[in-house]
Amino acid sequence: MKLDNSNSNSNGQVSLPAxxxxxxxxxxxxxxxxxxxxxxxAMVDNGIFRSGFPDSANFGFMKSLRLRSVICLCPEPYxxxxxxxLNANGIRLYQFGIDGCKHRTGCLVGCIRRLQxxxxxxxxxxYQRFAGAKARVSDQRFIELFDISSLKHNPLIxxxxxx
Amino acid sequence: MKLDNSNSNSNGQVSLPAxxxxxxxxxxxxxxxxxxxxxxxAMVDNGIFRSGFPDSANFGFMKSLRLRSVICLCPEPYxxxxxxxLNANGIRLYQFGIDGCKHRTGCLVGCIRRLQxxxxxxxxxxYQRFAGAKARVSDQRFIELFDISSLKHNPLIxxxxxx
Numbered sequence: 001m002k003l004d005n006s007n008s009n010s011n012g013q014v015s016l017p018a019x020x021x022x023x024x025x026x027x028x029x030x031x032x033x034x035x036x037x038x039x040x041x042a043m044v045d046n047g048i049f050r051s052g053f054p055d056s057a058n059f060g061f062m063k064s065l066r067l068r069s070v071i072c073l074c075p076e077p078y079x080x081x082x083x084x085x086l087n088a089n090g091i092r093l094y095q096f097g098i099d100g101c102k103h104r105t106g107c108l109v110g111c112i113r114r115l116q117x118x119x120x121x122x123x124x125x126x127y128q129r130f131a132g133a134k135a136r137v138s139d140q141r142f143i144e145l146f147d148i149s150s151l152k153h154n155p156l157i158x159x160x161x162x163x
Numbered sequence: 164m165k166l167d168n169s170n171s172n173s174n175g176q177v178s179l180p181a182x183x184x185x186x187x188x189x190x191x192x193x194x195x196x197x198x199x200x201x202x203x204x205a206m207v208d209n210g211i212f213r214s215g216f217p218d219s220a221n222f223g224f225m226k227s228l229r230l231r232s233v234i235c236l237c238p239e240p241y242x243x244x245x246x247x248x249l250n251a252n253g254i255r256l257y258q259f260g261i262d263g264c265k266h267r268t269g270c271l272v273g274c275i276r277r278l279q280x281x282x283x284x285x286x287x288x289x290y291q292r293f294a295g296a297k298a299r300v301s302d303q304r305f306i307e308l309f310d311i312s313s314l315k316h317n318p319l320i321x322x323x324x325x326x
Contacts (some may be wrong), residue, residue: 033280034280034281034282035279035280035281035282035285035321036281036282036284036285037281037285039285039288040288040292041285041288041289042205042206042289042292043205043206043207043208043209044206045206046206046209064320064321065321116198117196117197117198118197118198118199118200118224119197119198119199121199122198122199122200122202122204125202125203125204126204126205129203129205129292129293129295130292132292132295157227158198158227158228
């Protein structure tokens, strides 16, 4: 995983929102601010986001999300400026360094979709949308073989279904 | 817009969730059901989804979303089976037929991102992810020229920021 976002298909981060009770009020001074989401940013489900590795240009947008936690899947040391941003905003970093240079986030999201009982064709449709020309059969096989049998009595339902 | 989902890049629908108070309880009988989201399904924001045109294979997943409204951007008559599904589930259909055969949903989502004050590079990153090889400069120009000046004092904030 690269530690910058110069690769438009870089994926390395899953983010969780802050609890409502620790959210600072929105500052009216930033009403004209343009938001710069990280490359490959998307909502995975309510309160779960994915993106490539952010840089300082993305901090304003990330701050607006009121994140509670960030999961980094890169083995490289976490960049100091980004770590400072997380600290300053009360965001906890979980780093699970996984070797390999592509699509770790795509695999993780694919496994989440397995837990949500999506069919494989829909999971791969989503995987390929983010992986583009860099899609790997081995990643898709990993997702297919991910063992959810021990979790089948406690499925992770797509959160919009959990009303 | 095609009225089936045989085109993997077909886009034609934006869906809104049902109000919580009209949501039926989840049936425990469907615990082993595999969900089949429509092609190109994704969350746009909390409570807003996008997808290609659904068919009957997608009805189970769509039902789980407890939709309140569906916006269809196709000018063709709405398929009877899909209309019956919407009626049976209390989902209101809004049809705004727009001529052209591709990416109307991509343009609509791009305009939503303009209202959410995303920078154009991030809007186009998202647009191209869904449009793939069928991305059109004219669509991106439409998004860029979309006039939000009358709405700038009432911006549509990415809903995760609205705590």
